[in-house]
Amino acid sequence: MRVDVVMPQLGESVVEGVVAKWLVKAGDAVSKDQSLVEISTDKVDAEIPSPVAGVVVEIVAKEGETVPIHAVIARIETEKEAAKPAEAPPPKAPWDEETEGFPGAMARRTEPPLPSPPRVEPSKAPPEPSPAEGPKVRISPVVARMAAEHGIDLSGIPGTGIDGRVTKKDVEDFLARRGAPATPSPVEKAPPAAAPPTPRPAEPEEDQVIPFTPIRKRIAEHMVMSKRTSPHVHTFAEVDLHKVAAIRAKAKETGVSMTYLPFVVWASVKALREYPYLNASVAGESTVLKKAIHMGIAVETDRGLIVPVIRDADRKSIGELSKAVEDFSARAKARRILPDDLAGGTFTVTNPGPKGNLFGTPIINQPQAGILRMGQVVKRAVVVDAGGEDAIVVRPMMYLCLGYDHRIVDGVTANEFLFRVREILEAGVFSL
């Protein structure tokens, strides 16, 4: 068996040694503990004894060479077989107080234990509060402070920390995108994010002053910024939804309730694939055509407007879209929309609902390039082609308004896109 001779550590701080002089050469027979070599370190000199009896087969380190500790300096061949690895000792049975009592001699000598004092029953601890429904929302001190100072609604910021936590960096990035300074000027005092004071009961003679809530502040700032950023142009289409209505009615028979919204979303998604400039944003002096289609669905809540996002909406069936929309509505009502839900939208569809009036000119949700607003569905008498002849029929009609950013979307593109959306809706075929 070959045995290595290594440079020993001759002292606690020593990291290397010098081979001063070999006392044997390759081929020499050596006995155990016979001096093999003289080693020198800056603390001490020593002769190294052989670890085994055998024959020196190789001198690895030369005289005068500096070698790090534990490195091999020579090899010796011994006749002995390689030692079997020591058998692991059998694991000791854990000492059992019940059966064995105190270990060893004490076991025989201990008196019976003194009677223990009467147990004091721990008072019934109050039941653990059941964990709150849904994932924990973590807000670190610095994030809380920055949110207060800048009047940010943290639910509007995508979080990159654990469990979707909004981190300091996420807030900084959000502020940078928003255009506000990442760190507030030292002069500014952080306005407390307290509940707004209850407005005094309306007195007809006086004006009523209601301070902005953080969410109102955010909305106000965003609206101004959006209009300032994008030159808004709006174009309108009138859509005949009778085929969609039929599908809805059929679904209702099977107990599935769908609004018109998922159909509009489906059509928009298809059209966006054909007109990518509406699924884009502006970066400096470039247009960024987004690869994915993440559809924002505007939802009104009691605190204001939020826009949760259906990710990869183009890969979802009409049924899936419908479910997603319903889910957002329900969660928005329960205030359980997560920051992740609000992140990354590339286009927005907004449906004001049954009291939405005929049409409107929505403001783009930055940094997107387009937004589609649905109007009320109204039964109208319209003229259709009935076998080559004009006829008047009653159809459910809806105005769609497309708002678009004229920096990167020209009229032709916008109109063709909207035309296409209408086409798809009127065709009435909603399968992937």
Add this chain to the structure above:
Amino acid sequence: MTEQKERELYFWLRLIREFENRVSALDKQGKIQGGVYSGKGQEAVVVGVCHELKADDWIFPLHRDLGAFLVKGADPKRLMAQILGKRDGFAKGKDSFLHGGDFSHCIFGATSMLGSTLPVAVGTAYKFKIKKEDRVAIAFFGEGASSRGDVHEAMNFAGIYKLPVVFVCENNFYAYSTPNELQFAVEDVADRGPGYGFKGEVCSGNDLHSVMKATKKALDRARSGEGPTYLECKTYRYHGHSEHDRATYRSEEELITWESRDPIERWEVYLEKRKYDLAAVKAETAERVRKIVDDALAFAEASPLPEGPEAMEDLHATPITEE
């Protein structure tokens, strides 16, 4: 001995006794906070050891040696202020009783870790030796402190280097309540001196002549480079370990025995036999020392207590402030 010297010695003895009595009275009046350690009865030791010291010799006194402060030249006013914990004390109120020394008179403050000042005294003596200065260090300790490791380590080193230090052991037979026979297995702790390579000597601590004679020999040895001396002075404290100790571990008889060896009375006997008008000497000395102590007390009482934030001062000579 000159008349001046003899009178001076008597003055010191009386001043210390007056000071000690006054401090004890103040304590009973509740005017002193913290521990008060009376050296009453042991005056001859501190007077005998300190009276011939030079201004630049260093002393490392015990908590019980306020007399050493006085003989070494400390201002009685500041000493009283120190004892009352006032800002004009040596410690500026930062530590109690004799724990603040007076560096301007080469007096080191005592500590509660008895014996811990001996290594310090030895370090000081080492400096005197290598700088070839004709100065000595006097390290006081009680016989109880002699049990501590610091005392052994200090003496061992001093013996090796034959340092100019005198180790003065005030053996008053009790370390608090612990009598000698429970403190060590020998009769005279000075017997340990030769164990460290230097002379051990026992003297009668209530006999000023005896103390002076032994001290002179020890100082000569120190100054001549012969090395240290283990000078054990047998004496007795009249009061308990502290003023709050009724010392019931001692017998009335023992106390009376030692009171009959009172160092001041013995010196008065000596003065009388030297044909002084003792009554006159006593009277004028009494008045003199009383005035000194009255003035000291008046000064100390007028001195203010330190203010709270002063607790943060004097921690560093080169403080590093946070910006």
Add this chain to the structure above:
Amino acid sequence: MQVTYIQAINQAMHEEMARDENVLLLGEDVGVLGGAFKATEGLHAKFGSERVVDTPIAESLIVGAGVGLAIQGMRPILEMQFIDFISCGFDQIVNMAATLRYRHGGQASCPIVVRGPCGAGVHGGIYHSQNPEAWFFHVPGLKVVAPATAYDAKGLLKSAIRDDDPVIYLEHKFLYRRIKEDIPDTEYLVPLGKAALRKEGRDLSVITYGSPVHAVMKAAKDMAGEIDIEVIDLRTILPLDWKTIRASVAKTGKVLIVHEARRTGGIGGEVAARIAEELFESLDGPIVRVASKDTHNAFATSLEDYILPNQEKITEAIRKLAAY
């Protein structure tokens, strides 16, 4: 010039003893032998027996005599052969040296340096591996320093010798011959009380000192693309450089404290508590510590590996905190 960490320490003593005849050295085997680790090599030959004293085995005397020399205007360097033995001189340090100026109302100072090899990782066992800084961190009147580089070892020791207060100087034995650095040929000092910003970063601050500084710097380098780490080498443990710490925490919001001393009662706790108290609104994550396990410095390699902080433990802690 290229020097090892221990050579830098040796140079500092040579220079200060040559510069000021009142500097002297006391310790066990420091003279003729040149020290158990050769830290004091050459000093006895150059400065003689009076200034380089081979003392008896008596740590309490070594420190106490140091105080006695200091009050007489000398500047003693007091070596503890292994810093573990500082416990034998503990009383003289905390009750004599640290209180000297205070209980004398500022009449004098105590310019001593108590130095010795600290630290683990050399299979030293319980009595040759300790990191005692926490004991002295708690004592007003002292200063405590722990250099991690050869440059700092020299500069800090020179400053400590010139400082008028008692300084506990902890030289890490693992670093003695493992670090070789280029240091200036001309004289320089490193001030007490100032941390070194070893690396700037934005994501996370690592506050550390002593031997782990090197593992932390390696981790910072290895993770450069992944996490932008800021590394503060405290250098002086008492007093702490709060100006540097504050600025870093305000910037990154995340703090990892690494020290080889044990976790419970280690100075990392004080750093963490004060950051939590004063910089709470800057924090973007919990303050985390990597330290030795709360047990004695065991001897067998397998035990040492388990107990001590190492590259892997530090890296993992950084990753986890950065991801929070």
